Every structure is written in structure tokens, then in C-alpha cells.
Amino acid sequence: MQVVWLSSSLALRDLQAFILHSCSMQMDPKLKKTKDSSSNSANSPDSTHSSFPFPDEVLERVLSLLHSHKDRSSVSLVCKDWYNAERWTRTKLFIGNCYSVSPEIVARRFPRIKSVTLKGKPRFSDFNLVPQYWGADVHSWLVMFAKVYPFLEELRLKRMTLSDESLKFLATSFPGFKALSLLSCDGFSTDGLKAIATHCKNLTELDIQENGIDDFGGGWLSSFSENCSSLEVLNFASLSSDVSFDALEKLVRRCKSLRILKVNKSISLDQLQQLLVHAPQLIELGTGSFQQELTPWQYEDLETAFSNCKNLQALSGLWEATSLHLPVLYAACASLTFLNLSYAALQSGELAKLVAHSPNLRRLWVLDTVGDKGLEAVGSSCPLLEELRVFPADPYELDLHHGVTEAGFLAVSHGCRKLHYVLYFCRQMTNAAVATIVLNCPDFTHFRLCIMNPGEPDYLTNEPMDEAFGAVVKTCTNLRRLAVSGLLTDLTFKYIGKYAKNLETLSVAFAGSSDRGMQCVLQGCPKLRKLEIRDSPFGNAALLSGVEKYETMRSLWMSACNVTMSACRLLAKDMPRLNVEVMRDEGSDDRQADKVYVYRSVAGPRRDAPPFVLSL
Amino acid sequence: MAHENELNLKATELRLGLPGTDESEDMVSIAKNNKRASPESVEDSGSKANSAAKSGDHETSSASKAQIVGWPPVRSYRKNNLQSKKAESESGMYVKVSMDGAPYLRKVDLKVYNGYPELLMALENMFKLSIGEYSEREGYEGSEYAPAYEDKDGDLMLVGDVPWDMFMSSCKRLRIMRGSEAKGLGCAV
Numbered sequence: 001m002q003v004v005w006l007s008s009s010l011a012l013r014d015l016q017a018f019i020l021h022s023c024s025m026q027m028d029p030k031l032k033k034t035k036d037s038s039s040n041s042a043n044s045p046d047s048t049h050s051s052f053p054f055p056d057e058v059l060e061r062v063l064s065l066l067h068s069h070k071d072r073s074s075v076s077l078v079c080k081d082w083y084n085a086e087r088w089t090r091t092k093l094f095i096g097n098c099y100s101v102s103p104e105i106v107a108r109r110f111p112r113i114k115s116v117t118l119k120g121k122p123r124f125s126d127f128n129l130v131p132q133y134w135g136a137d138v139h140s141w142l143v144m145f146a147k148v149y150p151f152l153e154e155l156r157l158k159r160m161t162l163s164d165e166s167l168k169f170l171a172t173s174f175p176g177f178k179a180l181s182l183l184s185c186d187g188f189s190t191d192g193l194k195a196i197a198t199h200c201k202n203l204t205e206l207d208i209q210e211n212g213i214d215d216f217g218g219g220w221l222s223s224f225s226e227n228c229s230s231l232e233v234l235n236f237a238s239l240s241s242d243v244s245f246d247a248l249e250k251l252v253r254r255c256k257s258l259r260i261l262k263v264n265k266s267i268s269l270d271q272l273q274q275l276l277v278h279a280p281q282l283i284e285l286g287t288g289s290f291q292q293e294l295t296p297w298q299y300e301d302l303e304t305a306f307s308n309c310k311n312l313q314a315l316s317g318l319w320e321a322t323s324l325h326l327p328v329l330y331a332a333c334a335s336l337t338f339l340n341l342s343y344a345a346l347q348s349g350e351l352a353k354l355v356a357h358s359p360n361l362r363r364l365w366v367l368d369t370v371g372d373k374g375l376e377a378v379g380s381s382c383p384l385l386e387e388l389r390v391f392p393a394d395p396y397e398l399d400l401h402h403g404v405t406e407a408g409f410l411a412v413s414h415g416c417r418k419l420h421y422v423l424y425f426c427r428q429m430t431n432a433a434v435a436t437i438v439l440n441c442p443d444f445t446h447f448r449l450c451i452m453n454p455g456e457p458d459y460l461t462n463e464p465m466d467e468a469f470g471a472v473v474k475t476c477t478n479l480r481r482l483a484v485s486g487l488l489t490d491l492t493f494k495y496i497g498k499y500a501k502n503l504e505t506l507s508v509a510f511a512g513s514s515d516r517g518m519q520c521v522l523q524g525c526p527k528l529r530k531l532e533i534r535d536s537p538f539g540n541a542a543l544l545s546g547v548e549k550y551e552t553m554r555s556l557w558m559s560a561c562n563v564t565m566s567a568c569r570l571l572a573k574d575m576p577r578l579n580v581e582v583m584r585d586e587g588s589d590d591r592q593a594d595k596v597y598v599y600r601s602v603a604g605p606r607r608d609a610p611p612f613v614l615s616l
Numbered sequence: 617m618a619h620e621n622e623l624n625l626k627a628t629e630l631r632l633g634l635p636g637t638d639e640s641e642d643m644v645s646i647a648k649n650n651k652r653a654s655p656e657s658v659e660d661s662g663s664k665a666n667s668a669a670k671s672g673d674h675e676t677s678s679a680s681k682a683q684i685v686g687w688p689p690v691r692s693y694r695k696n697n698l699q700s701k702k703a704e705s706e707s708g709m710y711v712k713v714s715m716d717g718a719p720y721l722r723k724v725d726l727k728v729y730n731g732y733p734e735l736l737m738a739l740e741n742m743f744k745l746s747i748g749e750y751s752e753r754e755g756y757e758g759s760e761y762a763p764a765y766e767d768k769d770g771d772l773m774l775v776g777d778v779p780w781d782m783f784m785s786s787c788k789r790l791r792i793m794r795g796s797e798a799k800g801l802g803c804a805v
Contacts, residue, residue, distance in 0.1 A: 127686030184691070210693040238693060293768070293786060322781055343697060393698060395688045425688060452688045509687065534686075 103144035167192030179205035186212030218243030262286025287317035307331030316340035352377030368403035375408030379415030406433035434468035493517035497524025518542035540567035572616035
């Protein structure tokens with residue numbers, strides 16, 4: 001028998017090569033058929049000759065070094081021994097759709113989970129397309145976790161519903177609980193946060209972002225015990241009410257390991273200065289309100305405080321920042337890699353000066369108040385830029401003279417050749433501009449362009465924007481995520497189906513001419529996982545053409561398209577492992593399926609569906 | 617489908633028509649989307665037709681624009697943040713202006729002005745007086761009037777010393793002082 005000593009410095013790549021080599025030595029040909037890389041498969045493969053030359057302990061030791069859940073899923077499909085070794089060594093659970101599996105199934109398979117990431121509602125719920133009380137309640141999961149994973153340490157929720165009772169239950173059921181992250185969740189209030197602060201004695205992370213939360217005041221922050229000194233991450237930027245500055249200051253002072261601090265608007269500039277003095281080790285900072293009359297001494301103190309933050313990599317907040325106070329940041333800008341100005345309505349000159357001091361920026365988020373001129377400055381000052389997001393300051397403004405145009409995007413693409421992630425809201429675009437942009441930056445992995453007027457053509461030629469997105473998919477072979485907009489015919493989707501071979505997520509709105517468009521995408525994109533479509537003329541033929549595809553995907557969303565109930569029922573009947581759910585708009589025809597949500601699941605139809613969700 | 621492009625074209629279109637013909641009808645009918653213009657909104661926009669096209673657009677557009685649910689795709693939290701900012705910026709920043717010896721006060725909207733010169737000119741017009749040139753050393757030389765304001769702390773300050781933005785956020789009311797009192801205020805400290 002061979003014994004292999006594995007050094008912990010073994011590179012992950014080598015490790016994976018080792019495992020895959022062993023996999024290929026004994027892969028059961030029957031198993032190769034399953035391309036399903038979902039981590040939620042409850043089917044254990046048939047046992048085969050397991051002539052793996054190493055003892056179980058070695059296998060488990062090796063597998064415990066694997067962290068990616070995708071790799072773990074692949075590994076678990078090799079044979080029964082590997083499946084078991086994997087399930088015993090998995091400590092991090094990632095569930096991309098909470099309804100694709102049930103708490104019971106998860107509990108049976110994985111005995112030793114310490115960290116859970118759970119995602120719930122379809123993404124379009126962020127834009128009010130999903131009614132309240134739709135579901136994705138975390139409580140039944142928490143009850144199971146309390147039984148099976150009493151040593152749970154981390155919980156990260158996205159688009160889930162949770163009540164204050166659930167938060168209280170969480171706070172009191174897991175003595176070793178360390179990290180809570182809530183993004184785009186709803187159903188709870190600051191009372192729930194109070195419970196967390198009060199009971200979680202070893203809390204290292206409290207990250208509350210952009211939730212539908214009832215804010216009953218900032219008293220929750222004062223509920224941290226005076227012994228609590230373990231916080232490393234505290235983000236309450238999206239809460240509106242005042243917190244006790246005294247409590248906050250004391251908390252920051254005693255949490256020496258604090259590396260991420262994002263405060264809310266109620267914290268003023270001079271208060272911020274006092275906090276920074278206690279926490280110069282911060283790596284990420286979210287400021288409070290950035291507008292206040294300061295005496296020259298206060299201004300200087302603030303400047304000094306920022307220049308003492310030598311490790312600052314990310315900066316956000318900056319509400320109401322103006323040219324008056326932005327200069328205090330200049331000293332800290334040199335080390336910044338992420339600058340989030342999406343809540344500061346800066347003008348072009350203000351942004352230009354700021355980015356001139358920030359040559360190391362990799363990620364930049366701005367409001368379109370900076371205009372094309374501001375983006376030109378970005379192009380010249382930030383050669384290392386990899387990600388740009390431009391949000392609309394006034395999404396409902398029709399006037400073309402506001403915001404950014406194709407010129408700004410072009411300018412950035414000329415200067416920032418490493419750009420690979422873009423989210424760009426604009427009111428006008430041309431095919432030619434996009435073609436040039438992707439020639440400059442062929443490495444796009446995420447291309448999300450939102451021309452804000454639905455069905456807007458190329459404003460110079462009046463043609464559809466098909467060629468723009470055609471250029472994107474032809475040139476950017478690594479493209480994983482695409483959001484299209486503007487006037488688009490089926491040609492766009494033909495291009496996508498033909499060229500976007502690595503595409504995983506596609507968002508479509510007000511686009512396409514016929515079923516053919518959607519069919520091209522479903523037939524042509526082998527790695528497609530999430531498809532979300534609204535207000536587009538795709539009907540039953542399109543829906544049903546993907547019958548075999550949907551089980552390889554996480555989900556499909558279609559709203560305000562041309563799909564009928566009968567087609568949905570047909571889909572549900574043919575594919576028992578798909579959940580087909582329909583929501584109807586008020587006053588619409590009984591035959592229309594206004595909102596359709598299709599997703600694969602091993603848990604069967606939802607048992608908690610509200611009356612307005614029809615599970616077919 | 618009507619695009620904004622058409623809106624702009626219509627605005628510059630040459631037409632035969634009696635002077636004073638209401639443009640508002642066109643603006644409302646062009647205004648995007650499915651909602652048909654009701655007679656009331658035509659009246660409304662008529663009165664706004666004289667003000668800057670922008671604000672007129674805003675009135676009609678917020679009335680007749682059928683805001684498509686969830687479009688543009690901006691998350692609620694971000695939208696709410698921006699909307700409150702907009703509400704603040706639209707409400708205007710009216711401050712009282714008193715002039716020594718005048719029987720009643722006036723009010724001005726500070727947001728309307730881009731800087732001190734515009735504000736002072738407006739005050740000169742409003743009260744039919746001349747204020748003179750600002751200098752850091754002498755204050756407002758060459759005039760028996762000095763524009764002053766009351767700041768957040770209740771102190772009486774000379775207009776013009778601090779940057780415009782700072783002035784806007786700290787000015788609670790304006791006072792046009794005259795005579796010997798004014799001279800005292802004009803001395804640099």
C-alpha cells in the first residue's frame with residue numbers, strides 16, 4: 001500500500017489534478033452520463049470497484065482541502081467511497097435556490113456543516129416583480145440547522161424572508177455563531193438585530209445590506225455586550241436611524257480585529273474622524289454623511305485620520321460628498337482598489353480629481369452625474385480598472401442631456417484595457433460604439449448594458465442594437481453574464497446562441513421578435529444556468545423548446561411574455577423534477593401565464609406556496 | 617412607440633400657428649407611454665409651458681409617464697436613496713430676506729442661484745438698491761448696504777466670505793443692512 005504525505009502547502013491546482021487523475025482511473029462509465037453539477041443531488045452513485053489505493057483518512061484529508069462546491073459536486077460523483085468522503089468533509093453549504101432541495105435532504109447528506117449560504121427569491125424580486133409573501137422563508141431551515149448543525153458558525157442569506165423571531169431563534173440556538181450576512185432580504189426589523197447583538201457572544205461579522213427592513217431605531221447597536229471584542233466586520237450602512245455614537249465608538253475601540261466598518265448616514269464627519277483614530281487598521285471603510293461644516297482643525301484632523309489608514313483598500317458611503325471635503329480622502333486613495341461612489345452625486349470635475357489620486361483602482365461604482373467627462377478622467381487615471389458600474393441618478397428622467405452616453409463607455413474602454421465587468425445605465429448607445437468597446441476590452445466576463453428607454457434603437461442609425469450584442473458575444477469568448485437592452489430582434493439571440501458558449505446568466509427585457517429568439521439561446525448555450533426574461537414576445541413554442549434544458553439550469557423566469565397556462569401544465573407534466581410555478585396578474589385572462597418561474601428541484605413542489613403561486 | 621427623439625424634434629418643429637398657441641398639448645401627447653392625457657393634465661402643463669422645458673417635462677412626465685414596474689432595473693434600496701435626494705433638491709431652499717427699514721420681508725430660493733453674483737444681483741433688483749463689489753478686506757465697499765446672513769449658530773455673518781456651497785447649507789435668513797451698522801460688518805477681521 002502506498003502512503004502519500006501531503007504537504008499543506010500543496011497548491012490547489014496540483015491537488016485538483018491529483019484528484020481528477022484518480023477520478024479518471026476509476027470513473028464508472030455509467031456515472032459519466034450525469035452532467036448535473038448541482039450540489040443538491042441526493043442520489044448516491046452505485047458502488048463500483050473502489051480500488052483507491054489510499055486509506056479513507058487520506059482521501060478525507062485531501063478532500064477537506066477542496067472548497068469550491070462545484071469541485072465537490074464533481075468529486076462526489078466518482079464512486080460511493082468518494083461520495084461519502086466528500087459528504088463527511090464538506091463544511092460549507094451553498095444552496096443557490098432554497099426550493100431546489102429541502103432541509104431534510106440536506107440534513108441527511110451532510111453531517112458537518114459550519115457555514116451556510118442560502119439564496120431564495122428570483123432576482124427580479126429586486127425590481128418589485130415578485131409579490132410580498134412569496135416565500136423563501138428561512139425559518140424551517142433554521143429549525144433543521146439547530147437540530148443537525150448545533151455548531152453552525154456562518155449564515156449568509158440573499159433574497160430570503162426572515163422574521164425577528166427567526167433572528168432571535170438563530171441568536172439563541174447556536175452558541176458558536178460567528179457571522180451573519182443579509183443581502184436583499186426582508187421581513188425583519190432592527191429588533192431582530194438587537195437579538196443578534198445581545199446573544200451572539202462570539203460574533204465576528206454582522207453584514208446588513210440593502211434589505212427591506214423595518215427600522216425602529218438604532219438601539220440595537222447598544223445591545224452589544226461590553227465584553228464583545230471579536231467583531232471583524234460591521235456593516236450597517238443601509239440602516240437609516242441614529243445609533244448611539246458612544247456605543248459605536250466603544251465597540252470600535254475594543255474590537256481590535258475590526259477590518260471592515262461601514263457606518264450609516266447618521267454618523268457625521270467629525271464622528272467618523274474619532275472612529276478612524278481608533279481603527280487605522282481598517283481594510284474597508286464605509287463613511288457616514290460626508291457633508292458637515294468643519295473648522296479648519298477638524299478638517300485637518302480628518303485628513304490626518306485618513307492618511308493614517310495605510311491599509312485601506314475599499315471606500316464607500318460618502319453621502320452628499322462635495323468638492324469641499326473630498327480632498328481629505330486623497331491621501332488614502334493611493335492604496336484603494338475599490339471605490340464605491342454610487343451614493344455620492346459627484347460632478348465630472350470632482351470625480352476627475354478623486355481618481356487622479358487613485359491609480360490602483362480595480363473596481364469603481366459611480367452615479368451618472370459624473371457624465372462622459374468624468375468617465376474620460378477614469379479612462380486616463382485608472383489603467384488597472386477591471387470593473388465599472390454606472391448607476392442612474394434619476395432613472396425616470398427622460399431628458400437625454402442627463403447621465404452618460406456611449407462616449408463615456410468608449411473613453412473608459414480606451415484607457416482601461418483590463419475591464420472585464422461592466423454595468424452601464426445610459427440613455428443612448430450605438431452599435432459602432434459597442435463594437436469598438438469590445439475590441440478594446442475583449443476580456444469581458446460580465447456585460448450588463450441597460451439602455452433605459454425600452455426598445456431604444458441605435459440613436460445614430462436608428463437600427464436595432466443587434467450588432468452591438470453580436471459583437472459582444474463574438475469577441476468576448478469568456479462571457480459568463482449578459483444583460484441586453486435596446487431595440488433587439490431575434491438576430492441578437494441567434495448571435496447569442498451561436499457564439500456565447502460560456503454564457504451562464506442572461507437577462508432579457510423588451511426584446512426579441514418571435515419564439516425563434518429564445519429557442520436559439522436554449523439550444524445554443526451549453527452552460528446556461530439562469531435565464532430571466534420580461535416583456536418579450538416569447539411564447540409556448542419557445543418555453544417548450546427548452547424542456548430538456550431546464551434540468552441543467554438553476555432556473556427560468558418569464559414574465560409578461562406570451563406563455564399560456566396550458567403550455568406550463570404540459571411542461572410540468574413532462575418534467576416531474578421541475579417545479580413550474582405561475583403567478584397571475586390581477587384582471588388578466590385565465591389562460592395567460594403572466595409570470596412563470598421554472599426551476600429544478602429534488603424536493604418536489606413547494607409546500608409553503610401562498611395562494612397566488614400556482615404550483616403546476 | 618414614441619421615443620424621446622420625437623419629443624426633441626417636436627420641440628424645435630416649425631409650425632404655422634397663432635402666437636401664444638399652447639405648446640403644452642403637444643408635450644403631453646408626446647409624453648411617453650400608454651396613459652392618455654386627461655384634460656386636467658393639459659391645463660396643468662399649460663401653466664407650466666412658460667417655465668423651463670425641463671420642469672415642464674417633469675410635471676407632465678411624472679403625471680402621464682406610466683412608470684413601468686421594475687424598470688429601469690434599479691434595486692429598491694438604491695431607488696429610495698436617490699428619490700429622497702431628489703425630493704430634497706426639488707423642494708427649494710427659501711430663506712427670508714429683510715431689509716432695514718423696509719415694511720415687509722421677502723423670500724428668495726437660494727437653489728435658483730449658481731453663486732454670489734447672481735444672488736446679489738437678484739437682491740439688488742428686488743430691493744432697488746446697489747450693493748457694490750465684494751472684497752475680502754473691505755467687505756462691500758462703495759455702498760451703504762451690506763448683505764448679511766444669519767447662520768446655523770445664530771451669528772450674523774457677511775455674505776461672501778465662505779464658499780457658495782457652505783453658504784447655502786448654513787444660511788438661515790438674509791438681512792440687508794444699511795448705514796453705519798453695515799460699515800462695521802464690512803471690516804475684515
